[in-house]
Amino acid sequence: MWEGTGAAKESAEYCARWGLEGTVLLDETAEYARRLGVRGVPTNVFVDDAGIVRTLGASTFEDLLAAACQLEPRLEDDSDVLGADRMPGDFD
Amino acid sequence: MGRLPRAKVDGVRTPQPGAPAEDPDIPEGTACLIPTPRASTHRLVAEIPVGLGPEGAVIDAARRRLYVTCSRSHELTVVDLDSLEPLGTIAVGREPTDVALDQGRRRMFVCDLLGSTITVIDLQTGEPVQTVDVPGYPSSVVFDPTQGLVYCGCAGGSAVAVIDSDTLELLETIPAGFGAGGIIYDDDRQRVYCANFLADTVTVIDAEQRRPLATLEVGRAPCAMTINPATASAYLVNSASDTVTRIDLDSGEVVQEIRVGRGPVGVGVSADGRRIYAGNRAEGTISVVGAHDHQEWSRIPVGEAPAGFAVDPVTGYVFVSNAGSNTVSVIEDLLTGPVAAAEPVPHPLVGQPLPQFALPDLRTESLRHSLEWSERKFILHFFASW
Numbered sequence: 001m002w003e004g005t006g007a008a009k010e011s012a013e014y015c016a017r018w019g020l021e022g023t024v025l026l027d028e029t030a031e032y033a034r035r036l037g038v039r040g041v042p043t044n045v046f047v048d049d050a051g052i053v054r055t056l057g058a059s060t061f062e063d064l065l066a067a068a069c070q071l072e073p074r075l076e077d078d079s080d081v082l083g084a085d086r087m088p089g090d091f092d
Numbered sequence: 093m094g095r096l097p098r099a100k101v102d103g104v105r106t107p108q109p110g111a112p113a114e115d116p117d118i119p120e121g122t123a124c125l126i127p128t129p130r131a132s133t134h135r136l137v138a139e140i141p142v143g144l145g146p147e148g149a150v151i152d153a154a155r156r157r158l159y160v161t162c163s164r165s166h167e168l169t170v171v172d173l174d175s176l177e178p179l180g181t182i183a184v185g186r187e188p189t190d191v192a193l194d195q196g197r198r199r200m201f202v203c204d205l206l207g208s209t210i211t212v213i214d215l216q217t218g219e220p221v222q223t224v225d226v227p228g229y230p231s232s233v234v235f236d237p238t239q240g241l242v243y244c245g246c247a248g249g250s251a252v253a254v255i256d257s258d259t260l261e262l263l264e265t266i267p268a269g270f271g272a273g274g275i276i277y278d279d280d281r282q283r284v285y286c287a288n289f290l291a292d293t294v295t296v297i298d299a300e301q302r303r304p305l306a307t308l309e310v311g312r313a314p315c316a317m318t319i320n321p322a323t324a325s326a327y328l329v330n331s332a333s334d335t336v337t338r339i340d341l342d343s344g345e346v347v348q349e350i351r352v353g354r355g356p357v358g359v360g361v362s363a364d365g366r367r368i369y370a371g372n373r374a375e376g377t378i379s380v381v382g383a384h385d386h387q388e389w390s391r392i393p394v395g396e397a398p399a400g401f402a403v404d405p406v407t408g409y410v411f412v413s414n415a416g417s418n419t420v421s422v423i424e425d426l427l428t429g430p431v432a433a434a435e436p437v438p439h440p441l442v443g444q445p446l447p448q449f450a451l452p453d454l455r456t457e458s459l460r461h462s463l464e465w466s467e468r469k470f471i472l473h474f475f476a477s478w
Contacts (some may be wrong), residue, residue, distance in 0.1 A: 001474045002454070004416070005144060005164065011454050014475075024454035030416070034447050038440060038474050040355060040397040040416060045472040047288030047446050047465070056439040059355045059374045061312070072467050087312055 142169035147415035148190035203230035322365025329356035352379035360401025371398035
Protein backbone atom coordinates (compact mmCIF):
# COMPACT_ATOMS: atom_id res chain seq x y z
CA MET A 1 0.00 0.00 0.00
CA TRP A 2 1.51 3.34 -1.05
CA GLU A 3 0.00 6.59 0.12
CA GLY A 4 0.37 10.19 -0.89
CA THR A 5 0.83 12.50 -3.84
CA GLY A 6 2.54 11.00 -6.87
CA ALA A 7 1.98 7.49 -5.52
CA ALA A 8 2.30 5.72 -8.89
CA LYS A 9 5.58 7.32 -9.89
CA GLU A 10 7.15 7.15 -6.46
CA SER A 11 6.15 3.59 -5.70
CA ALA A 12 7.31 2.43 -9.14
CA GLU A 13 10.72 4.00 -8.52
CA TYR A 14 10.89 2.54 -5.04
CA CYS A 15 9.97 -0.96 -6.20
CA ALA A 16 12.51 -0.80 -9.02
CA ARG A 17 15.22 0.44 -6.65
CA TRP A 18 14.68 -2.35 -4.15
CA GLY A 19 13.57 -5.10 -6.56
CA LEU A 20 10.11 -5.43 -5.00
CA GLU A 21 7.47 -7.52 -6.71
CA GLY A 22 3.85 -8.24 -5.86
CA THR A 23 0.70 -6.20 -5.62
CA VAL A 24 1.07 -2.49 -4.85
CA LEU A 25 -2.12 -0.54 -4.23
CA LEU A 26 -2.12 3.23 -4.61
CA ASP A 27 -3.79 5.39 -1.97
CA GLU A 28 -3.11 8.73 -3.66
CA THR A 29 -5.06 10.84 -1.17
CA ALA A 30 -3.98 8.75 1.83
CA GLU A 31 -7.69 8.64 2.66
CA TYR A 32 -7.66 4.89 3.22
CA ALA A 33 -4.56 5.05 5.44
CA ARG A 34 -6.22 7.71 7.57
CA ARG A 35 -9.44 5.72 7.72
CA LEU A 36 -7.45 2.90 9.23
CA GLY A 37 -5.72 5.26 11.66
CA VAL A 38 -2.29 4.73 10.14
CA ARG A 39 -0.04 7.50 11.50
CA GLY A 40 3.22 6.52 9.85
CA VAL A 41 5.24 3.87 8.12
CA PRO A 42 6.04 1.07 8.15
CA THR A 43 2.70 -0.17 9.45
CA ASN A 44 1.36 -3.66 8.93
CA VAL A 45 -2.28 -4.67 9.13
CA PHE A 46 -2.85 -8.40 9.70
CA VAL A 47 -6.29 -9.56 8.57
CA ASP A 48 -7.73 -13.03 9.22
CA ASP A 49 -9.86 -15.10 6.86
CA ALA A 50 -13.04 -13.64 8.36
CA GLY A 51 -11.90 -10.16 7.37
CA ILE A 52 -11.14 -9.16 10.97
CA VAL A 53 -8.07 -7.04 11.80
CA ARG A 54 -5.88 -9.02 14.21
CA THR A 55 -2.86 -6.71 14.49
CA LEU A 56 -2.15 -3.15 13.40
CA GLY A 57 1.38 -1.86 13.78
CA ALA A 58 4.17 -4.43 14.09
CA SER A 59 7.32 -2.97 12.63
CA THR A 60 10.12 -4.89 14.37
CA PHE A 61 11.06 -8.42 13.40
CA GLU A 62 9.85 -9.79 16.74
CA ASP A 63 6.50 -8.01 16.51
CA LEU A 64 6.01 -9.16 12.93
CA LEU A 65 6.73 -12.71 13.88
CA ALA A 66 4.32 -12.60 16.82
CA ALA A 67 1.59 -11.14 14.63
CA ALA A 68 2.21 -13.74 11.92
CA CYS A 69 2.04 -16.56 14.46
CA GLN A 70 -1.21 -15.21 15.84
CA LEU A 71 -2.64 -15.17 12.34
CA GLU A 72 -1.22 -18.54 11.38
CA PRO A 73 -0.52 -20.68 14.50
CA ARG A 74 1.16 -23.36 12.40
CA LEU A 75 4.15 -21.02 12.09
CA GLU A 76 4.95 -21.56 15.76
CA ASP A 77 5.70 -25.19 15.05
CA ASP A 78 7.78 -24.43 12.00
CA SER A 79 11.32 -24.42 13.35
CA ASP A 80 12.69 -23.57 9.92
CA VAL A 81 10.74 -20.32 9.83
CA LEU A 82 11.22 -19.44 13.48
CA GLY A 83 14.84 -20.54 13.83
CA ALA A 84 16.88 -18.19 15.97
CA ASP A 85 19.41 -17.64 13.23
CA ARG A 86 16.85 -16.42 10.73
CA MET A 87 16.75 -12.73 9.91
CA PRO A 88 14.05 -10.74 8.10
CA GLY A 89 15.96 -10.84 4.82
CA ASP A 90 16.00 -14.62 4.92
CA PHE A 91 12.30 -14.70 4.22
CA ASP A 92 12.65 -13.07 0.82
CA MET B 93 13.17 32.34 -3.34
CA GLY B 94 9.73 30.91 -4.15
CA ARG B 95 6.66 31.87 -2.20
CA LEU B 96 4.47 29.66 -0.07
CA PRO B 97 0.89 30.33 0.87
CA ARG B 98 0.57 31.45 4.44
CA ALA B 99 -0.81 29.09 7.00
CA LYS B 100 -4.52 28.89 7.57
CA VAL B 101 -6.02 29.43 10.94
CA ASP B 102 -7.73 26.50 12.58
CA GLY B 103 -8.44 28.36 15.77
CA VAL B 104 -7.57 31.35 17.88
CA ARG B 105 -3.92 32.35 18.08
CA THR B 106 -1.98 31.67 21.20
CA PRO B 107 0.28 34.58 22.21
CA GLN B 108 3.93 33.62 22.23
CA PRO B 109 6.18 34.11 25.25
CA GLY B 110 7.49 37.65 25.22
CA ALA B 111 5.29 38.69 22.33
CA PRO B 112 2.60 41.35 22.58
CA ALA B 113 -0.95 40.09 22.94
CA GLU B 114 -1.84 41.47 19.53
CA ASP B 115 0.66 41.20 16.72
CA PRO B 116 -0.22 43.55 13.86
CA ASP B 117 2.27 41.81 11.56
CA ILE B 118 0.15 38.67 11.46
CA PRO B 119 -3.00 39.47 9.50
CA GLU B 120 -6.29 38.12 10.69
CA GLY B 121 -6.94 34.62 9.40
CA THR B 122 -3.40 33.72 8.38
CA ALA B 123 -1.60 32.82 11.56
CA CYS B 124 -0.77 29.20 12.21
CA LEU B 125 -0.61 29.07 15.97
CA ILE B 126 -2.88 26.47 17.43
CA PRO B 127 -4.35 26.93 20.90
CA THR B 128 -3.68 23.91 23.04
CA PRO B 129 -4.52 23.50 26.69
CA ARG B 130 -1.38 23.71 28.76
CA ALA B 131 -0.77 20.07 29.48
CA SER B 132 1.71 18.70 31.97
CA THR B 133 3.89 17.21 29.27
CA HIS B 134 3.96 19.62 26.39
CA ARG B 135 2.23 22.36 24.47
CA LEU B 136 1.64 22.26 20.73
CA VAL B 137 2.65 25.79 19.80
CA ALA B 138 1.99 25.59 16.07
CA GLU B 139 1.62 23.34 13.07
CA ILE B 140 3.42 24.97 10.15
CA PRO B 141 2.59 23.92 6.57
CA VAL B 142 5.71 23.21 4.50
CA GLY B 143 6.52 21.45 1.21
CA LEU B 144 5.93 17.78 0.47
CA GLY B 145 7.69 15.09 2.46
CA PRO B 146 9.59 17.22 4.99
CA GLU B 147 12.58 15.37 6.41
CA GLY B 148 15.70 17.18 7.70
CA ALA B 149 15.70 20.53 9.45
CA VAL B 150 18.26 23.04 10.64
CA ILE B 151 18.02 26.33 12.53
CA ASP B 152 19.94 29.50 11.87
CA ALA B 153 19.27 31.09 15.25
CA ALA B 154 21.15 34.29 14.47
CA ARG B 155 18.98 35.04 11.44
CA ARG B 156 15.89 33.54 13.07
CA ARG B 157 15.29 31.05 10.28
CA LEU B 158 14.33 27.39 10.10
CA TYR B 159 15.13 25.46 6.93
CA VAL B 160 13.30 22.21 6.19
CA THR B 161 14.21 19.81 3.38
CA CYS B 162 11.09 18.75 1.52
CA SER B 163 12.00 15.48 -0.15
CA ARG B 164 8.97 15.15 -2.42
CA SER B 165 8.79 18.72 -3.69
CA HIS B 166 12.58 18.96 -4.09
CA GLU B 167 12.98 22.21 -2.17
CA LEU B 168 13.66 23.79 1.17
CA THR B 169 10.91 25.56 3.04
CA VAL B 170 12.15 28.64 4.89
CA VAL B 171 10.30 29.51 8.12
CA ASP B 172 10.50 32.66 10.24
CA LEU B 173 11.30 31.49 13.76
CA ASP B 174 9.60 34.44 15.43
CA SER B 175 6.28 34.50 13.59
CA LEU B 176 6.40 30.73 12.87
CA GLU B 177 5.24 31.53 9.34
CA PRO B 178 6.61 29.93 6.17
CA LEU B 179 8.41 32.60 4.16
CA GLY B 180 9.10 30.77 0.91
CA THR B 181 11.00 27.97 -0.75
CA ILE B 182 14.40 27.34 -2.29
CA ALA B 183 14.63 24.82 -5.14
CA VAL B 184 17.35 22.19 -4.71
CA GLY B 185 18.20 18.77 -6.19
CA ARG B 186 16.09 15.61 -6.30
CA GLU B 187 14.79 14.36 -2.96
CA PRO B 188 16.63 16.48 -0.41
CA THR B 189 16.79 14.72 2.94
CA ASP B 190 19.16 16.68 5.18
CA VAL B 191 20.79 20.09 5.56
CA ALA B 192 23.78 21.55 7.44
CA LEU B 193 24.91 25.12 8.09
CA ASP B 194 28.32 26.74 7.80
CA GLN B 195 27.75 29.99 9.67
CA GLY B 196 31.23 31.36 9.02
CA ARG B 197 31.02 31.16 5.25
CA ARG B 198 27.28 31.81 5.25
CA ARG B 199 26.57 28.65 3.35
CA MET B 200 24.12 25.82 3.64
CA PHE B 201 24.64 22.29 2.34
CA VAL B 202 21.73 20.13 1.26
CA CYS B 203 22.10 16.47 0.32
CA ASP B 204 19.93 15.38 -2.61
CA LEU B 205 19.29 11.66 -2.18
CA LEU B 206 18.24 10.87 -5.74
CA GLY B 207 20.33 13.57 -7.36
CA SER B 208 23.54 12.21 -5.78
CA THR B 209 24.61 15.79 -5.21
CA ILE B 210 25.13 18.34 -2.50
CA THR B 211 23.42 21.63 -3.28
CA VAL B 212 25.28 24.60 -1.82
CA ILE B 213 23.14 27.61 -0.91
CA ASP B 214 24.25 31.15 -0.14
CA LEU B 215 22.57 32.12 3.13
CA GLN B 216 22.60 35.80 2.27
CA THR B 217 20.82 35.52 -1.04
CA GLY B 218 18.96 32.27 -0.38
CA GLU B 219 20.07 31.08 -3.81
CA PRO B 220 21.83 27.85 -4.82
CA VAL B 221 25.38 28.65 -5.91
CA GLN B 222 26.78 25.25 -6.83
CA THR B 223 26.21 21.51 -6.75
CA VAL B 224 28.87 18.98 -5.80
CA ASP B 225 28.67 15.41 -7.11
CA VAL B 226 29.00 12.74 -4.43
CA PRO B 227 28.54 8.93 -4.38
CA GLY B 228 24.97 7.62 -4.71
CA TYR B 229 22.15 8.20 -2.23
CA PRO B 230 23.59 10.88 0.05
CA SER B 231 21.12 11.09 2.91
CA SER B 232 22.76 12.94 5.79
CA VAL B 233 25.19 15.84 6.07
CA VAL B 234 27.14 17.56 8.85
CA PHE B 235 29.60 20.46 9.08
CA ASP B 236 33.03 20.37 10.77
CA PRO B 237 33.82 23.99 11.77
CA THR B 238 37.38 23.21 12.87
CA GLN B 239 38.59 22.01 9.49
CA GLY B 240 35.96 23.70 7.35
CA LEU B 241 34.76 20.38 5.96
CA VAL B 242 31.40 18.89 5.14
CA TYR B 243 30.81 15.16 5.67
CA CYS B 244 28.03 13.31 3.92
CA GLY B 245 26.89 9.71 4.40
CA CYS B 246 26.36 8.10 0.99
CA ALA B 247 24.55 4.76 0.96
CA GLY B 248 25.32 4.00 -2.68
CA GLY B 249 29.05 4.16 -2.20
CA SER B 250 28.99 2.84 1.38
CA ALA B 251 31.15 5.85 2.10
CA VAL B 252 31.45 9.25 3.69
CA ALA B 253 32.08 12.04 1.20
CA VAL B 254 34.35 14.88 2.38
CA ILE B 255 33.84 18.31 0.82
CA ASP B 256 35.94 21.42 1.32
CA SER B 257 33.61 24.21 2.44
CA ASP B 258 35.88 26.86 0.90
CA THR B 259 36.56 25.43 -2.53
CA LEU B 260 33.40 23.29 -2.66
CA GLU B 261 35.41 20.38 -4.04
CA LEU B 262 34.94 16.74 -3.17
CA LEU B 263 38.24 15.98 -1.42
CA GLU B 264 37.84 12.26 -0.94
CA THR B 265 35.55 9.44 0.17
CA ILE B 266 36.16 7.48 3.34
CA PRO B 267 34.95 3.86 3.44
CA ALA B 268 32.02 3.27 5.78
CA GLY B 269 29.47 0.46 5.91
CA PHE B 270 26.61 -0.84 3.76
CA GLY B 271 23.88 1.77 3.62
CA ALA B 272 25.96 4.65 5.02
CA GLY B 273 23.66 7.49 6.03
CA GLY B 274 23.06 9.28 9.34
CA ILE B 275 26.15 11.25 10.30
CA ILE B 276 27.46 13.42 13.15
CA TYR B 277 30.68 15.22 13.96
CA ASP B 278 32.24 15.39 17.45
CA ASP B 279 34.30 18.56 17.45
CA ASP B 280 35.86 17.94 20.87
CA ARG B 281 37.40 14.65 19.83
CA GLN B 282 37.64 15.15 16.07
CA ARG B 283 35.56 12.12 15.28
CA VAL B 284 32.88 11.45 12.67
CA TYR B 285 30.24 8.79 13.30
CA CYS B 286 28.31 7.34 10.36
CA ALA B 287 25.31 5.02 10.78
CA ASN B 288 25.17 2.17 8.28
CA PHE B 289 21.48 1.45 7.74
CA LEU B 290 21.86 -1.90 6.00
CA ALA B 291 24.72 -3.23 8.13
CA ASP B 292 23.37 -2.41 11.61
CA THR B 293 26.65 -0.73 12.45
CA VAL B 294 28.25 2.67 13.01
CA THR B 295 31.61 3.55 11.48
CA VAL B 296 33.85 5.75 13.66
CA ILE B 297 36.18 7.97 11.63
CA ASP B 298 39.23 9.97 12.65
CA ALA B 299 38.41 13.38 11.18
CA GLU B 300 42.01 14.60 11.14
CA GLN B 301 43.43 11.50 9.44
CA ARG B 302 40.24 10.88 7.46
CA ARG B 303 40.33 7.15 8.07
CA PRO B 304 37.99 4.66 9.77
CA LEU B 305 38.95 3.81 13.33
CA ALA B 306 36.32 1.32 14.42
CA THR B 307 32.98 -0.28 13.67
CA LEU B 308 30.31 -0.44 16.37
CA GLU B 309 27.47 -2.95 16.43
CA VAL B 310 24.13 -1.21 17.02
CA GLY B 311 20.41 -1.96 16.59
CA ARG B 312 18.57 -2.84 13.39
CA ALA B 313 18.36 -0.32 10.54
CA PRO B 314 20.12 2.62 12.26
CA CYS B 315 19.14 6.03 10.90
CA ALA B 316 19.78 9.50 12.28
CA MET B 317 22.32 10.49 14.92
CA THR B 318 22.84 13.47 17.21
CA ILE B 319 25.36 14.64 19.80
CA ASN B 320 24.66 15.85 23.32
CA PRO B 321 27.72 17.70 24.67
CA ALA B 322 26.07 17.85 28.11
CA THR B 323 26.50 14.10 28.55
CA ALA B 324 29.39 13.54 26.12
CA SER B 325 27.16 11.10 24.31
CA ALA B 326 25.99 10.39 20.80
CA TYR B 327 22.50 9.04 20.22
CA LEU B 328 21.33 6.93 17.32
CA VAL B 329 17.84 5.73 16.44
CA ASN B 330 17.41 2.13 15.27
CA SER B 331 14.33 2.18 13.07
CA ALA B 332 13.71 -1.59 13.02
CA SER B 333 14.49 -2.20 16.71
CA ASP B 334 12.40 0.66 18.14
CA THR B 335 15.37 1.78 20.22
CA VAL B 336 17.87 4.58 20.76
CA THR B 337 21.53 3.60 21.10
CA ARG B 338 23.75 5.75 23.33
CA ILE B 339 27.43 5.92 22.48
CA ASP B 340 29.94 7.27 25.01
CA LEU B 341 32.06 9.77 23.10
CA ASP B 342 35.08 9.45 25.40
CA SER B 343 35.38 5.70 25.07
CA GLY B 344 33.78 5.52 21.63
CA GLU B 345 31.72 2.55 22.79
CA VAL B 346 28.04 1.64 22.80
CA VAL B 347 26.83 1.90 26.40
CA GLN B 348 23.06 1.73 26.28
CA GLU B 349 19.99 0.83 24.24
CA ILE B 350 16.76 2.58 25.21
CA ARG B 351 13.29 1.50 24.14
CA VAL B 352 11.22 4.19 22.34
CA GLY B 353 8.23 4.25 20.00
CA ARG B 354 7.67 2.43 16.73
CA GLY B 355 9.95 3.06 13.75
CA PRO B 356 12.21 5.83 15.08
CA VAL B 357 14.06 7.59 12.24
CA GLY B 358 14.84 11.05 13.64
CA VAL B 359 16.66 12.18 16.77
CA GLY B 360 17.33 15.52 18.44
CA VAL B 361 18.49 16.99 21.74
CA SER B 362 16.89 19.72 23.84
CA ALA B 363 18.52 23.12 24.14
CA ASP B 364 19.60 22.42 27.73
CA GLY B 365 20.87 18.93 26.92
CA ARG B 366 18.58 17.28 29.47
CA ARG B 367 16.33 15.48 27.04
CA ILE B 368 16.69 13.44 23.85
CA TYR B 369 13.89 13.27 21.29
CA ALA B 370 13.21 10.36 18.97
CA GLY B 371 10.83 10.78 16.03
CA ASN B 372 8.73 7.61 15.79
CA ARG B 373 7.85 7.55 12.13
CA ALA B 374 5.57 4.52 12.27
CA GLU B 375 3.27 5.87 14.99
CA GLY B 376 3.21 9.67 14.65
CA THR B 377 4.80 10.45 18.00
CA ILE B 378 8.04 11.65 19.50
CA SER B 379 9.61 9.91 22.47
CA VAL B 380 11.15 12.14 25.13
CA VAL B 381 14.09 10.43 26.83
CA GLY B 382 15.91 11.73 29.90
CA ALA B 383 19.55 12.40 29.05
CA HIS B 384 20.69 11.50 32.55
CA ASP B 385 18.37 8.68 33.61
CA HIS B 386 18.11 7.22 30.09
CA GLN B 387 14.41 6.46 30.46
CA GLU B 388 11.60 7.28 28.10
CA TRP B 389 9.79 10.06 29.98
CA SER B 390 6.80 10.42 27.73
CA ARG B 391 5.50 10.06 24.20
CA ILE B 392 4.02 13.11 22.50
CA PRO B 393 1.70 12.92 19.47
CA VAL B 394 2.78 15.03 16.49
CA GLY B 395 1.94 14.86 12.77
CA GLU B 396 2.08 11.84 10.49
CA ALA B 397 5.42 10.10 9.99
CA PRO B 398 7.69 12.43 12.00
CA ALA B 399 11.25 12.57 10.76
CA GLY B 400 13.76 15.38 11.44
CA PHE B 401 14.32 17.62 14.44
CA ALA B 402 15.62 21.10 15.10
CA VAL B 403 15.65 22.96 18.40
CA ASP B 404 15.58 26.74 18.70
CA PRO B 405 18.19 27.71 21.31
CA VAL B 406 16.37 31.01 21.92
CA THR B 407 12.88 29.71 22.75
CA GLY B 408 13.74 26.05 23.39
CA TYR B 409 10.93 25.08 21.03
CA VAL B 410 11.29 21.69 19.35
CA PHE B 411 10.55 21.59 15.61
CA VAL B 412 9.51 18.21 14.21
CA SER B 413 9.12 17.68 10.47
CA ASN B 414 6.18 15.40 9.66
CA ALA B 415 6.87 13.68 6.35
CA GLY B 416 3.34 12.31 6.09
CA SER B 417 1.34 15.43 6.84
CA ASN B 418 3.66 17.95 5.15
CA THR B 419 3.91 20.04 8.29
CA VAL B 420 6.31 20.99 11.04
CA SER B 421 5.01 20.59 14.59
CA VAL B 422 6.33 23.16 17.05
CA ILE B 423 6.41 21.75 20.57
CA GLU B 424 7.10 23.39 23.89
CA ASP B 425 8.42 20.59 26.08
CA LEU B 426 7.13 21.03 29.64
CA LEU B 427 8.44 17.78 31.05
CA THR B 428 10.59 17.75 34.17
CA GLY B 429 10.80 14.02 34.63
CA PRO B 430 9.20 10.69 33.72
CA VAL B 431 5.44 10.57 33.40
CA ALA B 432 3.70 7.36 34.34
CA ALA B 433 3.07 5.48 31.15
CA ALA B 434 -0.52 4.78 30.27
CA GLU B 435 -1.56 1.18 29.83
CA PRO B 436 -1.06 0.14 26.22
CA VAL B 437 -4.37 0.30 24.41
CA PRO B 438 -4.96 -1.87 21.34
CA HIS B 439 -5.59 0.00 18.14
CA PRO B 440 -9.37 0.57 17.84
CA LEU B 441 -9.46 -1.35 14.57
CA VAL B 442 -8.12 -4.55 16.14
CA GLY B 443 -10.96 -7.04 16.43
CA GLN B 444 -13.04 -5.09 13.92
CA PRO B 445 -13.74 -5.80 10.25
CA LEU B 446 -11.23 -4.25 7.88
CA PRO B 447 -12.87 -1.27 6.13
CA GLN B 448 -13.38 -2.08 2.50
CA PHE B 449 -11.25 -0.46 -0.18
CA ALA B 450 -11.21 -0.03 -3.93
CA LEU B 451 -7.80 1.22 -5.00
CA PRO B 452 -5.81 1.21 -8.25
CA ASP B 453 -3.11 -1.38 -8.77
CA LEU B 454 0.31 0.07 -9.63
CA ARG B 455 1.15 -2.61 -12.16
CA THR B 456 -2.20 -3.27 -13.89
CA GLU B 457 -3.81 0.16 -13.27
CA SER B 458 -7.05 -1.71 -12.61
CA LEU B 459 -9.19 -1.06 -9.55
CA ARG B 460 -8.68 -3.69 -6.89
CA HIS B 461 -11.38 -4.32 -4.32
CA SER B 462 -10.86 -5.72 -0.83
CA LEU B 463 -13.45 -8.43 -1.60
CA GLU B 464 -10.77 -10.10 -3.75
CA TRP B 465 -9.01 -11.07 -0.53
CA SER B 466 -12.11 -12.27 1.31
CA GLU B 467 -11.81 -15.62 3.10
CA ARG B 468 -8.02 -15.32 2.95
CA LYS B 469 -5.48 -14.32 5.54
CA PHE B 470 -3.40 -11.39 4.36
CA ILE B 471 -1.22 -8.48 5.41
CA LEU B 472 -1.61 -4.91 4.24
CA HIS B 473 1.84 -3.36 4.40
CA PHE B 474 2.01 0.43 4.38
CA PHE B 475 5.58 0.92 3.35
CA ALA B 476 8.15 3.65 3.30
CA SER B 477 6.34 6.20 1.19
CA TRP B 478 6.23 8.96 3.79
